[in-house]
Amino acid sequence: MDARTLAALAANPGCGRRAVLDAAGVDKGALAERLGTPGAMGQSPFAITRGLVFERRLRADGCAELVALLRRTLLPEGDEQAPVEVPDLLVKEGAAVRAARTRSVLAEAASRPGVWTVLDHPLLRMEVAGSTVSLEPDAVVVRPDGRWTVLEIKSFPILDGSADPAKVGAAARQAAVYVLALRATAAALEGTTLPASPYAEPEGMAAAPSTTGLLVCPRDFSNAPTAASVDLRKQIAVTRRQLARLTRVEQLLDVLPSGASLEDTPHSVDALPHAYSPDCLAACELAFHCRTQARAAGAVETLGRGIRAELGGITTVEEALAATTPGGELARAAELRREALAMGAGMDVTPAAATTSARDLAVVP
Incomplete structure (x- = not known):
């Protein structure tokens, strides 16, 4: 798994x-x-x-252009002359050695105030639903005060100070995953334990990752880089809660027979529970397959999460349409609502008017 995968899982746990x-x-x-x-x-x-x-340009000559951008964006006047170091993290001994090297550099950087350290492609690890996940941010900056900032390098442009909201949102969700991994790394370095509750914020950590990320993109229609700060607090809170809700993989596998192949046996894939919504079309390669199954079952999920949440115990489109007919649940709810509004407005309510209101609330595929 990577940050993009975890962000998609967090959006549909x-x-x-x-x-x-x-x-x-x-x-x-x-x-x-x-x-x-x-x-x-x-x-x-x-x-x-x-x-x-774009990335090659930023990383050329020891990340010279990236460092220059960081000096203009992050360094306050008092730290303009502070040295900036870019340690080499691209060791060839494997993921475990790279992760250990990243932890070592982070620990060393946090212990040396007054020095800026840019970690180019560090490797972070954290536990998600019982599995160890390796994550590779584009870059992490350690400030002289010990704060860690996640950098997301993207190729979409920032035009006149603004960018595509959907793309910025996707980048922010990925950055939120990296912040959570940095928190786990910081806790391991300091020998502390992160809060068990996904709703609690960690406290008392000296090397606390910043909840503000830095988005680095091309400026306007050029290939020159520019940077913008992104508030990640909402994405961090949502992602932390959603990842905590993920079911452990070994429990999900209980529905499969021993020796089942997920790549060669469609029946094995179909045996796994899915939670389709129209949002999946932009985030998952299997969205069309799951949509076909959801439509065949007449599931209200095909109409969107908002409608699914409003319908409560009604799970199929057929049930929803039946509930809008006279005497149905939705028709009765519409009649009660109209009566309540009429009492406040001094209006008369006729059965015909109530039926018309019920039809207005009908759910159609």
């Missing part, structure tokens, strides 16, 4: 199907092709190439 497939490392795009429901996910080759060129 009830989807056991995605949780198992991501934990198993299954290529969901290829699986969707075999199931006959391919999705149109992923970036265009042009966007990928633009992103690679």
Whole structure:
């Protein structure tokens, strides 16, 4: 799993199907092709190439341009002359060694006030639903005061000081995952324990990750970098609560027979519970497959999470339509609402008017 995967899981924590497939490392795009429901996910080759060129520019000459941008954006006047170090973290001994190297550099940087340290592609680890997840932020900056700031480098432009809200939101959700991983790393370095409750904020940590991230993007239509601060508090709180709600993978696997293959047996995939909503179309390669199943079952989830939440115990479109007919639950609710409003306005309520109101509330697919 990576930050993009965890952000998608946090947005839909009830989807056991995605949780198992991501934990198993299954290529969901290829699986969707075999199931006959391919999705149109992923970036265009042009966007990928633009992103690679932009990142190479920032990291050239020991991250010289990135450091210059950070000096202009983050360094207050009193710290303009503070040294900036960029340690080498790209060791070749494997993920475990890279994660240990990252922890060592973070501990050393936190113990040296007055020095700015830029960690280029550090490797962080944390536990999610019983599994160890390795995460690789674009960069992490350690300030002279010991605060850690997550940098997200993206290829979409910031035009006249603003950017696409959907893309900024996706970047913020990923950055929130990195902040949670940094909190786990800081707690391990200091020998402390993070709060068990997903609603509680950690306290008393010397090296506390900042809840404000830094988004680095091309400025206007050029390839010159610019930066903007992003408040991550909401995304951190939501992601922390949602990740805490994830069901452990071994429990999800109980529905599968021994030796089942997720890549070669469609029946095994269909046996895993899913939680489809229209939001999945922008975040999951299996969205079209799950949508087909949800439509075949007449599930109200196909109409959106808002409608699903408002309908309460009504789980199918057929039940919802039946409830809008005279004598149905929704028709009766509409009649009571109209009566209550009429009492306050001094209006007469006729059965015909109540029936019309009920039809206005009908749910249609």
